[in-house]
Amino acid sequence: MEALVQEKWVVGINYTLTVDDDVLDSTNPDGSDPLEYIHGIGQLIPGLERELSGMKVGDSRQVTVLPEDGYGEFDPELIVWLPQEDFPKEIPLQAGTQLQMEDEEGTVRVASIIDVDDERVQVDMNHPLAGQELHFEVSIASARPATEEELDHGHVHGAHSH
Ligand code: ZN
Numbered sequence: 679m680e681a682l683v684q685e686k687w688v689v690g691i692n693y694t695l696t697v698d699d700d701v702l703d704s705t706n707p708d709g710s711d712p713l714e715y716i717h718g719i720g721q722l723i724p725g726l727e728r729e730l731s732g733m734k735v736g737d738s739r740q741v742t743v744l745p746e747d748g749y750g751e752f753d754p755e756l757i758v759w760l761p762q763e764d765f766p767k768e769i770p771l772q773a774g775t776q777l778q779m780e781d782e783e784g785t786v787r788v789a790s791i792i793d794v795d796d797e798r799v800q801v802d803m804n805h806p807l808a809g810q811e812l813h814f815e816v817s818i819a820s821a822r823p824a825t826e827e828e829l830d831h832g833h834v835h836g837a838h839s840h
Contacts, residue, residue, distance in 0.1 A: 681821040683733045685718030688834050690820035691730070696813040712819040714834045721833075723748045726814055738817035745809050752809030756787075759798045771799055779803060 683689050690712035694704040705712055715721040717730065725747025729739065745751045762771060769777055775791040781803060793800035828835050 681735045683717055683730045683818060683821055686824050686829060687717050687821050688714055688824045688828065688836075689717045689730065689818065690714045691816050692819055693814050693816040696815070697807065697810050702807075709817075709819060714820075714836055716824050716828060716832070716834060719829075719832060723812075725812075726816070730816065730818070733818050735818050735821055738815070741814040741816055743812040743814065745811070748810070748812050749805040749807040750809075752804050756803040757792070757800065758803070759800050762794075762797055762799055765799060777801075 692705045692709050692712050695702050717727065720727075722730075723743060725743030726741055728747075729741040733739065765771060765777075769775060771791065771794050773792055773794065777789050777791070778786050779789045779801070781787055787803045788805060789801045789803045790806070791799055792802050825835070
């Protein structure tokens with residue numbers, strides 16, 4: 679069977695993520711440490727995963743992902759003031775501090791502190807890439823069927839995990 683990117687396969691990709699001409703993230707340029715994920719279970723942002731479907735090992739592609747298929751639109755309602763006592767002592771309460779917070783639905787979000795006053799902390803719970811158009815240069819390094827155990831656990835078992 680030809681190794682195509684398809685549901686429930688473990689896929690290795692090399693990629694470079696560019697936003698506004700700045701490279702924000704990439705795998706090793708020499709291809710020595712691709713990102714492995716299980717295709718079709720939502721481990722990648724939807725706009726990227728969809729474009730990878732059907733690609734072959736060795737294929738490469740440029741993919742542009744709009745906010746609605748990426749990290750969402752920027753939502754001003756996700757900027758909130760919270761009482762200082764809500765924050766664990768070890769978190770430095772100053773602008774620029776990044777932390778993880780649970781929203782009302784229990785989803786863990788990356789948040790950053792943007793302002794602090796005497797009693798409160800202003801936090802932006804938008805994903806740092808919310809509202810951004812993402813440009814990926816991506817190539818397929820490997821593809822194999824996931825094992826039952828990997829599908830069960832919802833992650834890849836390889837050199838880098840348990
Ligand atoms: Zn596992």
